[in-house]
Amino acid sequence: MDYIQQRFSVPFEYRVYFTSHLFQQQNPVLRQFLQADVSDNIKKIFFVIDSEVAACHPTLMDDIRQYFAANSEVILIDDMLIVPGGEACKNTDVYVHEIIAAVDEHGIDRHSYIAAIGGGAVLDMVGYAAAISHRGIRHIRMPTTVLSQNDSGVGVKNGINYNGKKNFIGTFAPPVAVFNDDHFLTTLADREWRAGIAEAVKVALIKDKQFYAWLCKNALALNRREMEPMQYQIKRCAQLHIDHIAGGDPFEKGSSRPLDFGHWSAHKVEQLSNFEIRHGEAVAMGIALDTAYSHLCGWLNEEDARLVIQLLIDLGFDITHPLMEVSDDNSPVIQGLHEFQEHLGGRLTIMLLNEIGKGEEVHHLDISLLQKASEWLKQYHQIEQQ
Amino acid sequence: MDYIQQRFSVPFEYRVYFTSHLFQQQNPVLRQFLQADVSDNIKKIFFVIDSEVAACHPTLMDDIRQYFAANSEVILIDDMLIVPGGEACKNTDVYVHEIIAAVDEHGIDRHSYIAAIGGGAVLDMVGYAAAISHRGIRHIRMPTTVLSQNDSGVGVKNGINYNGKKNFIGTFAPPVAVFNDDHFLTTLADREWRAGIAEAVKVALIKDKQFYAWLCKNALALNRREMEPMQYQIKRCAQLHIDHIAGGDPFEKGSSRPLDFGHWSAHKVEQLSNFEIRHGEAVAMGIALDTAYSHLCGWLNEEDARLVIQLLIDLGFDITHPLMEVSDDNSPVIQGLHEFQEHLGGRLTIMLLNEIGKGEEVHHLDISLLQKASEWLKQYHQIEQQ
Ligand SMILES: NC(=O)c1ccc[n+]([C@@H]2O[C@H](COP(=O)([O-])OP(=O)(O)OC[C@H]3O[C@@H](n4cnc5c(N)ncnc54)[C@H](O)[C@@H]3O)[C@@H](O)[C@H]2O)c1
Ligand SMILES: NC(=O)c1ccc[n+]([C@@H]2O[C@H](COP(=O)([O-])OP(=O)(O)OC[C@H]3O[C@@H](n4cnc5c(N)ncnc54)[C@H](O)[C@@H]3O)[C@@H](O)[C@H]2O)c1
Ligand SMILES: [Zn+2]
Ligand SMILES: [Zn+2]
Numbered sequence: 156m157d158y159i160q161q162r163f164s165v166p167f168e169y170r171v172y173f174t175s176h177l178f179q180q181q182n183p184v185l186r187q188f189l190q191a192d193v194s195d196n197i198k199k200i201f202f203v204i205d206s207e208v209a210a211c212h213p214t215l216m217d218d219i220r221q222y223f224a225a226n227s228e229v230i231l232i233d234d235m236l237i238v239p240g241g242e243a244c245k246n247t248d249v250y251v252h253e254i255i256a257a258v259d260e261h262g263i264d265r266h267s268y269i270a271a272i273g274g275g276a277v278l279d280m281v282g283y284a285a286a287i288s289h290r291g292i293r294h295i296r297m298p299t300t301v302l303s304q305n306d307s308g309v310g311v312k313n314g315i316n317y318n319g320k321k322n323f324i325g326t327f328a329p330p331v332a333v334f335n336d337d338h339f340l341t342t343l344a345d346r347e348w349r350a351g352i353a354e355a356v357k358v359a360l361i362k363d364k365q366f367y368a369w370l371c372k373n374a375l376a377l378n379r380r381e382m383e384p385m386q387y388q389i390k391r392c393a394q395l396h397i398d399h400i401a402g403g404d405p406f407e408k409g410s411s412r413p414l415d416f417g418h419w420s421a422h423k424v425e426q427l428s429n430f431e432i433r434h435g436e437a438v439a440m441g442i443a444l445d446t447a448y449s450h451l452c453g454w455l456n457e458e459d460a461r462l463v464i465q466l467l468i469d470l471g472f473d474i475t476h477p478l479m480e481v482s483d484d485n486s487p488v489i490q491g492l493h494e495f496q497e498h499l500g501g502r503l504t505i506m507l508l509n510e511i512g513k514g515e516e517v518h519h520l521d522i523s524l525l526q527k528a529s530e531w532l533k534q535y536h537q538i539e540q541q
Numbered sequence: 542m543d544y545i546q547q548r549f550s551v552p553f554e555y556r557v558y559f560t561s562h563l564f565q566q567q568n569p570v571l572r573q574f575l576q577a578d579v580s581d582n583i584k585k586i587f588f589v590i591d592s593e594v595a596a597c598h599p600t601l602m603d604d605i606r607q608y609f610a611a612n613s614e615v616i617l618i619d620d621m622l623i624v625p626g627g628e629a630c631k632n633t634d635v636y637v638h639e640i641i642a643a644v645d646e647h648g649i650d651r652h653s654y655i656a657a658i659g660g661g662a663v664l665d666m667v668g669y670a671a672a673i674s675h676r677g678i679r680h681i682r683m684p685t686t687v688l689s690q691n692d693s694g695v696g697v698k699n700g701i702n703y704n705g706k707k708n709f710i711g712t713f714a715p716p717v718a719v720f721n722d723d724h725f726l727t728t729l730a731d732r733e734w735r736a737g738i739a740e741a742v743k744v745a746l747i748k749d750k751q752f753y754a755w756l757c758k759n760a761l762a763l764n765r766r767e768m769e770p771m772q773y774q775i776k777r778c779a780q781l782h783i784d785h786i787a788g789g790d791p792f793e794k795g796s797s798r799p800l801d802f803g804h805w806s807a808h809k810v811e812q813l814s815n816f817e818i819r820h821g822e823a824v825a826m827g828i829a830l831d832t833a834y835s836h837l838c839g840w841l842n843e844e845d846a847r848l849v850i851q852l853l854i855d856l857g858f859d860i861t862h863p864l865m866e867v868s869d870d871n872s873p874v875i876q877g878l879h880e881f882q883e884h885l886g887g888r889l890t891i892m893l894l895n896e897i898g899k900g901e902e903v904h905h906l907d908i909s910l911l912q913k914a915s916e917w918l919k920q921y922h923q924i925e926q927q
Contacts, residue, residue, distance in 0.1 A: 158559065159776070160554070161553075161783045162552070168546070171544060172542065172543065173543040183542075255710065258709075259703065287673065290698065291712065309547070314676065317645065325675075390545070397547050401548060406677070499582065502581035
């Protein structure tokens with residue numbers, strides 16, 4: 156057979172910075188990044204900001220203007236774009252087109268930056284727009300929620316929704332830098348503050364026993380919104396996600412999704428609740444269900460299983476919900492399981508807990524065991540509520 | 542400073558196959574690729590076809606149906622999408638949306654394939670749609686023009702136009718395989734057949750003296766549309782492009798564009814002619830201008846310069862055009878030069894010829910020398926036409 160073999164690797168690198176008050180003049184973090192990222196080309200920077208963040212931080216745009224007035228390595232495009240925060244910005248391609256139009260109007264080229272300040276939804280949408288403009292404009296992320304600082308914002312994926320389907324359109328496109336500024340977290344609603352911690356529980360359970368023990372010890376402090384444990388939680392969780400991406404299959408060419416512990420049922424429940432249940436809240440319930448299953452299938456001992464559930468409760472999560480219950484083959488999550496299997500192209504891969512800190516993949520879930528797991532959880536839940 | 546460093550490489554590989562009559566049952570090339578690309582997942586394949594190719598090869602769709610009826614490793618989606626050939630399919634996002642809608646409707650997942658059969662324009666548009674669907678569906682290219690078989694189709698870029706601007710929207714996304722079927726070339730218009738050869742002249746001049754000598758020897762046979770030298774030309778040119786991508790900066794993160802010899806003026810002339818002048822035709826004139834300049838600036842000797850021009854003439858190219866002439870600072874190509882510099886973010890990088898087979902980059906072009914180069918070419922052209 157007559158062919159030429161092509162083979163190459165594309166290197167990517169970026170830093171995830173942890174800071175407070177990024178745009179204060181005396182804060183050197185952003186300035187040093189921009190100065191180090193030198194070239195002969197004139198660089199512009201264009202900001203897209205989550206509407207809630209702009210509302211909760213009314214001086215933000217002025218702070219940015221003052222910051223760049225005093226830092227001339229990059230030209231600030233004075234015109235900033237405010238987009239609706241949350242899923243609303245991903246449910247349409249209107250904002251993607253607004254960004255592309257801005258790229259055109261302001262002559263933002265491949266040497267320039269598009270910076271996004273906001274929750275995971277805004278970052279996903281802006282990251283996508285940046286990735287497809289000029290085949291990829293340098294993208295800076297400034298995540299403002301717990302979830303986006305400890306998980307989604309430090310990764311390589313972006314996307315928008317299409318026809319009611321999450322992340323149907325998107326790309327893999329690493330940012331050039333991520334700036335986690337904890338000051339933004341002070342204005343989060345309690346539910347948002349909490350929801351992101353579910354990802355830390357997830358990754359600790361499958362990868363890091365020590366972090367899990369730390370979470371158990373600090374759960375009530377996190378629940379009380381203490382900032383110091385939150386900073387540690389974010390950094391450790393981000394580190395685990397970053398290591399996972401680098402060590403594995405960053406652009407997910409294979410079908411294994413080892414970080415999706417607790418996620419198969421969560422996706423369905425989120426969707427069925429019309430996203431009334433937040434992703435992290437659904438993940439917490441998904442973790443509870445899969446932990447119960449891991450115990451009942453003979454992997455995790457009962458005490459460990461109970462302690463996981465207790466951690467979720469201490470963090471303030473609900474551990475189940477009517478939508479999450481498995482009573483028979485027609486229960487919504489079982490339907491979700493079938494859809495997930497179809498989505499994976501026929502072969503199911505689900506992460507379970509072998510022991511605390513150690514996940515293991517299986518290719519089959521037993522429906523009657525899932526029913527028992529659901530029952531086990533419900534009883535626990537009822538005892539809790541008494 | 543507090544940060545986590547992320548660093549990883551993403552490996553890509555694919556083969557560029559050379560064959561005839563890809564969909565004939567006895568041709569094993571496609572079947573073997575599909576069989577080797579195994580997994581546990583059910584795979585579908587969706588075809589998008591250039592309207593001109595479909596018109597010139599009226600049995601194509603039936604051939605595809607019969608081929609897949611006999612090859613069950615992949616499920617053919619019977620519904621194929623015919624899109625207008627040429628730039629028309631890139632000047633709107635309508636066809637991208639039609640492909641995304643088909644992905645949704647037919648449940649085409651990340652294990653499935655989107656195959657494009659057509660010229661470079663159709664491949665660019667389909668490659669883009671495949672890259673953004675589910676963050677990248679496996680994309681197979683079946684280029685049907687000389688340019689797309691020897692250059693664009695074997696590379697990693699895709700895109701569509703926006704607001705009259707070429708490739709404003711797009712990504713870097715390697716295909717999973719490329720099938721160059723020379724039978725398609727038999728139905729090309731003469732201009733299309735010829736235009737693609739300009740890229741071979743370009744890459745030979747900057748990288749491969751022997752290939753250049755081969756081109757000089759075979760120019761008239763290529764001009765007469767002999768298939769054997771065409772096959773060799775395509776394979777050698779594809780090899781040089783493939784090596785260049787693998788050896789360099791595949792996703793063009795730097796600002797160097799060493800393969801763009803002869804292209805700075807070509808882009809402008811194409812655009813000013815409303816794409817009446819084909820890309821390859823413009824590149825041939827751009828090569829002529831930059832060759833003349835390389836001679837007049839003291840790099841290339843006169844004989845070599847004249848032989849390059851003669852090669853272009855033997856291949857049937859025009860070596861200049863009123864739009865390509867440089868008379869003063871307001872000449873269109875000089876404006877193009879300024880725009881190109883701006884596009885590069887301030888610093889110009891232009892490839893010139895040091896000697897045959899050896900390009901070298903400069904960061905400045907002398908306008909008065911460009912005028913002389915233009916004059917030199919015009920005289921040559923007039924002598925030729927007598
Ligand atoms: N790209 C990935 O790898 C990845 C991974 C997981 C999740 N996600 C995506 O992330 C999104 C969820 O992100 P999220 O959990 O960050 O929530 P979100 O972006 O939906 O934000 C939740 C709400 O908080 C508001 N908000 C954001 N920051 C705030 C602040 N500092 N103060 C006050 N309000 C603020 C937002 O405007 C919004 O109303 C989903 O779209 C999900 O698909 C992406
Ligand atoms: N992605 C890249 O790296 C890259 C590089 C260079 C050029 N390009 C793009 O490639 C496009 C040009 O591609 P092209 O030169 O292949 O031309 P084209 O795709 O514009 O096709 C030219 C014409 O030939 C027709 N055609 C195609 N195959 C045919 C066949 N076998 N028989 C008869 N007619 C046929 C088409 O329908 C069209 O009308 C431009 O859009 C350019 O931007 C992309
Ligand atoms: Zn999650
Ligand atoms: Zn070209």
